[in-house]
Amino acid sequence: MNQISALLKSNQKFIHLCSGRSVPHHESQESICYYSNRNSFWLLVQPLKIEIFHPEEQLIMFHDILTESETKLLKELSAKKIGRSFIGKNKNFSKTLGRTCKSTALSVDDHEVVKRIA
Numbered sequence: 001m002n003q004i005s006a007l008l009k010s011n012q013k014f015i016h017l018c019s020g021r022s023v024p025h026h027e028s029q030e031s032i033c034y035y036s037n038r039n040s041f042w043l044l045v046q047p048l049k050i051e052i053f054h055p056e057e058q059l060i061m062f063h064d065i066l067t068e069s070e071t072k073l074l075k076e077l078s079a080k081k082i083g084r085s086f087i088g089k090n091k092n093f094s095k096t097l098g099r100t101c102k103s104t105a106l107s108v109d110d111h112e113v114v115k116r117i118a
Contacts, residue, residue, distance in 0.1 A: 070113050077111060078104050 037043035049063035
């Protein structure tokens with residue numbers, strides 16, 4: 001498989017995943033799970049839980065990074081600030097029908113949880 005077709009195949013999988021659809025993978029392919037301290041003193045006590053689904057596409061999940069309450073809080077803080085993305089330069093920004101991305105950024109001043117995980 002040449003590089004262009006491999007890139008297109010990877011891009012299709014990414015688009016499917018980001019839109020909430022599942023990506024079929026080879027039946028014999030299993031995820032790889034392991035613990036890692038990444039040579040960090042703090043992670044010796046509670047190492048990262050890492051699961052690799054697709055090594056080629058670098059589809060990786062880190063388990064147990066945030067608690068459910070922290071996740072809920074971050075969603076609530078983000079929902080208050082989220083807005084439609086714009087395109088443009090030099091303060092001449094405009095909306096476009098083709099661009100549907102919404103984004104926001106949280107500041108460490110927004111909440112103690114944000115400060116801790118930043």
